[in-house]
Amino acid sequence: MFELTGQTALITGAATGIGEAIAHRFAAAGARVAIADIDLDAARRTAQAIDGAFPLALDVTKPEQAPRAVEQIVAETGSLHILVNNAGIAGPSAPVWEQTDADWHRVLAINIHGPFYLCRAVLPHMRAQGYGRIVNIASIAGKEGNPNMAAYSASKAALIGLTKSIAKEVATEGICINAVSPAVIRTKILDQVTDAQVDYMCQRIPMRRTGSAQEVAAVVHFLASRDCSFVTGQCYDVSGGRATY
Numbered sequence: 001m002f003e004l005t006g007q008t009a010l011i012t013g014a015a016t017g018i019g020e021a022i023a024h025r026f027a028a029a030g031a032r033v034a035i036a037d038i039d040l041d042a043a044r045r046t047a048q049a050i051d052g053a054f055p056l057a058l059d060v061t062k063p064e065q066a067p068r069a070v071e072q073i074v075a076e077t078g079s080l081h082i083l084v085n086n087a088g089i090a091g092p093s094a095p096v097w098e099q100t101d102a103d104w105h106r107v108l109a110i111n112i113h114g115p116f117y118l119c120r121a122v123l124p125h126m127r128a129q130g131y132g133r134i135v136n137i138a139s140i141a142g143k144e145g146n147p148n149m150a151a152y153s154a155s156k157a158a159l160i161g162l163t164k165s166i167a168k169e170v171a172t173e174g175i176c177i178n179a180v181s182p183a184v185i186r187t188k189i190l191d192q193v194t195d196a197q198v199d200y201m202c203q204r205i206p207m208r209r210t211g212s213a214q215e216v217a218a219v220v221h222f223l224a225s226r227d228c229s230f231v232t233g234q235c236y237d238v239s240g241g242r243a244t245y
Contacts, residue, residue, distance in 0.1 A: 005030030013087030060114025
């Protein structure tokens with residue numbers, strides 16, 4: 001089930017956290033995985049621990065790097081079947097009137113511009129081969145909006161919209177594009193927010209706990225597989241019951 005043998009996957013922000021968990025799961029299912037990260041040393045360390053994985057330096061905010069990364073992967077492996085847009089930041093935890101232009105632009109550059117650049121770069125290759133899977137890691141904040149996280153919430157809402165739009169553009173071409181919206185997941189990104197912010201989010205989770213990176217990876221695995229053949233333009237929640245729509 002959900003076998004990925006013979007497939008190549010590009011995962012952004014894969015050196016740590018959710019991206020790293022996805023990389024381990026994909027590799028266990030048979031895929032070759034490009035561990036793409038702005039921190040090349042961290043990407044190398046992660047790749048060394050995963051059979052068949054290889055590191056790739058990638059700054060998702062630089063539009064010229066996206067096609068270069070796709071070309072490099074295709075040159076090395078012969079194909080690219082799966083893209084997971086996972087790289088993201090929370091940004092500073094503060095009300096909107098205390099947010100600077102730099103805060104706003106940095107969050108959007110990583111969380112929404114980066115996925116756009118990569119989708120644009122990879123889709124011509126996927127269309128030419130008549131197959132592809134793209135999974136965008138959004139957030140429950142993109143559906144509900146978290147206070148003191150305006151840029152993050154807005155960027156993740158935009159990512160859900162991007163997912164639904166592009167999915168319809170290629171729906172007849174063997175390419176399925178979906179999003180995953182986690183609630184609070186225990187990763188290093190929580191270091192960027194206050195304990196009060198984490199408590200606010202956990203209080204709204206019926207399971208009354210944070211999720212794990214492995215639990216997110218399990219959902220992403222299905223959406224990245226051939227078994228995901230009649231599911232596209234959707235947003236799957238991994239929220240412990242928080243989201244009901």
